[in-house]
Amino acid sequence: MTEPTATLLISCPDSPGLVAKIANFIYANGGNIIHADQYTDCATSLFLIRIEWQLEGFNLPRQTISTAFSAIAKPLNATWQLHFSDTLPKIAIWVTKQDHCLLDLLWRNQARELPGTIDLMISNHPNLKAIAEQFGIDFYHFPITKENKAEQETKQLELLHQYHIDLVVLAKYMQILSPKLVEQFPNVINIHHSFLPAFPGAKPYHRAHTRGVKIIGATAHYVTEDLDEGPIIEQEVARVNHQDTVADLIRKGRDLERLVLSRAVRLHLQHRVLVYDNKTVVFN
Amino acid sequence: MTEPTATLLISCPDSPGLVAKIANFIYANGGNIIHADQYTDCATSLFLIRIEWQLEGFNLPRQTISTAFSAIAKPLNATWQLHFSDTLPKIAIWVTKQDHCLLDLLWRNQARELPGTIDLMISNHPNLKAIAEQFGIDFYHFPITKENKAEQETKQLELLHQYHIDLVVLAKYMQILSPKLVEQFPNVINIHHSFLPAFPGAKPYHRAHTRGVKIIGATAHYVTEDLDEGPIIEQEVARVNHQDTVADLIRKGRDLERLVLSRAVRLHLQHRVLVYDNKTVVFN
Amino acid sequence: MTEPTATLLISCPDSPGLVAKIANFIYANGGNIIHADQYTDCATSLFLIRIEWQLEGFNLPRQTISTAFSAIAKPLNATWQLHFSDTLPKIAIWVTKQDHCLLDLLWRNQARELPGTIDLMISNHPNLKAIAEQFGIDFYHFPITKENKAEQETKQLELLHQYHIDLVVLAKYMQILSPKLVEQFPNVINIHHSFLPAFPGAKPYHRAHTRGVKIIGATAHYVTEDLDEGPIIEQEVARVNHQDTVADLIRKGRDLERLVLSRAVRLHLQHRVLVYDNKTVVFN
Amino acid sequence: MTEPTATLLISCPDSPGLVAKIANFIYANGGNIIHADQYTDCATSLFLIRIEWQLEGFNLPRQTISTAFSAIAKPLNATWQLHFSDTLPKIAIWVTKQDHCLLDLLWRNQARELPGTIDLMISNHPNLKAIAEQFGIDFYHFPITKENKAEQETKQLELLHQYHIDLVVLAKYMQILSPKLVEQFPNVINIHHSFLPAFPGAKPYHRAHTRGVKIIGATAHYVTEDLDEGPIIEQEVARVNHQDTVADLIRKGRDLERLVLSRAVRLHLQHRVLVYDNKTVVFN
Incomplete structure (x- = not known):
């Protein structure tokens, strides 16, 4: 130890x-x-x-x-x-249906790469419940519609407080958090599947393919009110070429997303990140 | 040989x-x-x-x-x-005041990395004339104002024909070519000092610094009517961090610009690039 | 499909x-x-x-x-x-105690990144048996000593034939295969935790730390009679600095090992690798 | 300023x-x-x-x-x-026949990337004298044979003292310095054209090609008595594949050598490098 x-x-x-x-x-x-x-x-x-x-x-x-x-x-x-260092931050992971970032975080937590405890999982779909059970993590399913979003976020926020969560990790959570939620719980790290500020918003791999870029990327950032505009913690890139289909970009992107998100979460958990002026200082 | x-x-x-x-x-x-x-x-x-x-x-x-x-x-x-392969393409390099891409192309041409002959230099400023003379390349100075641009481009186009130029390389030429010029001479490679489509247009390093990105890039592309929207030939990136000032980004960017532009020019001169649908296929 | x-x-x-x-x-x-x-x-x-x-x-x-x-x-x-392409190669994964490469291969196989079926696991330790069971893969434990090695390899070889295995992946199998085994079953991919030919053999991360290198690597290669001398399929590297302890190199190296091994296995399974003269041609 | x-x-x-x-x-x-x-x-x-x-x-x-x-x-x-910071270190560049690292250092010095003054060039061949003259740098030609090496080194050492040199940069100087010279003038940075400790000694690109590596590298290090064993300051790598001939590796390697050597020299000139235990701590 x-x-x-x-x-x-x-x-x-x-x-x-x-x-x-x-x-x-x-x-x-x-x-x-x-x-x-x-x-x-x-x-x-x-x-x-x-x-x-x-x-x-x-x-x-x-x-x-x-x-x-x-x-x-x-x-x-x-x-x-x-x-x-021996007071481990409590983490909630929010997911939708994709499991690659979730599994990576869970594995790294087991391997002691991420100094925190993963105590809570929240999802707008039930698909990944079995993984939560396998790892003994409480899982809550909150279906989200335009109508119920505000109400569900109130319940989600209550859960964060109930579990004394220090950090929320959006591990491919395919919903946009409302400004109100972000204001009340500011410690949220998201992974965006592009090299921001290129391709903010939806379907970045499709747009990267259409544009014919030679390099794709992923970006981990703190969530703010402005979509994909929060302080960037970490980015990583990979080469692509004309042979790569959209499916290939998605596949290569999964590796980027896993790496970048876990690095950002580790840096945060080690208290190496300070934010000012919508930017980060990373002391590593 | x-x-x-x-x-x-x-x-x-x-x-x-x-x-x-x-x-x-x-x-x-x-x-x-x-x-x-x-x-x-x-x-x-x-x-x-x-x-x-x-x-x-x-x-x-x-x-x-x-x-x-x-x-x-x-x-x-x-x-x-x-x-x-033994019919060497004729190249015109267009510059403004910065010499790093120019010197790199000249040096690589001497080292036989770029299979072509550099026969012509065009600039909107006289600053780099001495380099042209040192390498024995004809240098033409065309000051550009809003008023004379069309007229100057006509003369520039005449020069391209007169010298039987096959490829124009914009090596930090800080002027936007008119659609008419691009239409009449489509073989133009430009180096843009960002990781397109992030930060198109002016002052990308300043904007990258303000945004707090962790990676910067450079992009070589064929010039089209739409600024910084042409088919991408090559891109490269470099890590930056909070300690890097705008001046550091510019310095690190110079290395990227040199590498990316020379790689793109080499690929073009080796006839490895095909364009379709505003994208490139690079057979290397 | x-x-x-x-x-x-x-x-x-x-x-x-x-x-x-x-x-x-x-x-x-x-x-x-x-x-x-x-x-x-x-x-x-x-x-x-x-x-x-x-x-x-x-x-x-x-x-x-x-x-x-x-x-x-x-x-x-x-x-x-x-x-x-629809005749999926049959894969046997050999492990010892470390699970990171194994889990990565299993996860990618589930995600359809690796076109093959993982039918068999062999280990010289029982530690990872639970993972095999979780994924429904037959697991065989062969403790290896100097005395029983030849005998155990005979049984291992029999298993490979019995399961009609096409490819053996050594996913951190910490035993050296005998020349006889390699001769009789030549389709074996190994992951070595250094940037070969630097640091062949034991404890490469410790030696990299002592040498003070600024970049570490991992290498996937076909196994031959000569330890760590087989044809290289894929390599990848990561930056390190003076702050990185041996434990940090091991941690960073795990990511390299996972990426490199899975890329090599994918290339092999897609029939993109040809060997000649102790080198590989990778058609990708 | x-x-x-x-x-x-x-x-x-x-x-x-x-x-x-x-x-x-x-x-x-x-x-x-x-x-x-x-x-x-x-x-x-x-x-x-x-x-x-x-x-x-x-x-x-x-x-x-x-x-x-x-x-x-x-x-x-x-x-x-x-x-x-305003007392600029005095630099001597030693070369043989290749000019790429030399030209890069000279250009970066002009562009104020390298805070020092290049006052002296020493070479065992006369080939690069014209470049020295063009940049107004004193050039001394010391042909080296087995017989005259000790004698020539004595004169070289005298020159270093006469010019009050603080740092010697071996920019592709293809001679091994004697232990005596290194002892008397320890501030010597060398660029080795491989990813040390892989391929120390002669012809690393040929050996990399024979071995079939997928990544090549370059290493800048302080010179010690033991050839290619000194403290590593900086390394960089580039991807290669089966299509790359030895000539391609040499070409790609030139870019690595230029980048790595200039980065190491810059770090040294900014007083960011400390040596202990045959390793460097780089405070950047």
């Missing part, structure tokens, strides 16, 4: 001495930093940092770290998150 | 026996095929083939091959081109 | 007219070619071709095609194989 | 508080950190850090920074380098 660590993700206006102040806080309390990476966005003068240290030997009890760090963060006007 | 070859590029409605008929034509005249590749587009039932054979030992004199093959092509309703 | 096709894979000494003769055979019998690709190795003057045509409308009954083609192949001194 | 910065590259045994101590040194003197990245090698408990800050507003005069930092470095048992 790896030893538990604490991670601070901090954003604040840039000013001299930020690294020193934050490093001093950890050093003064006996912590040993094992990862530190920072970035300053010149356009907005925003400073962003990720700092991770070993909890063993750290003098502050866990429950007091937040209060202690607040005293430092406040004068810096910082927004920040504190995470402990 | 490699031995001279002949290459047929043929498109026609699909029907049984096409490969046999074309291969028989070459075999019956004593030719040895060294490359054959074919593709049938199912949606349009269009058959496309590239076939290359050694001229040594071929019984038909060069100047009679076209006539002889016409007898086969006509009943097939085929459109076709015949090329000889 | 796609319509059934026949595929000929042919190797013979190069001579004029080969494409014409083979294409004529298919045309004369009413066949419509849907894929043809050929290659001539200049060093050995060996001609290799893959030709695939639709069986619908082909005048020769299936069982007579071999005999009919023999008459053409004999004077050419050709070795050749004839395959029908 | 970008504003001048100072960069510290530090290695020392790991202990708590290192980031704090170093960041405090810069903060206490009014410096604004613009890049900080650190890494701890767990196997050796070695801590490595790169820290860059703006000189504008920094209270210590340049010439006193070293002395001031020594007081911090000594108790930490640190080895360290201090660099100023």
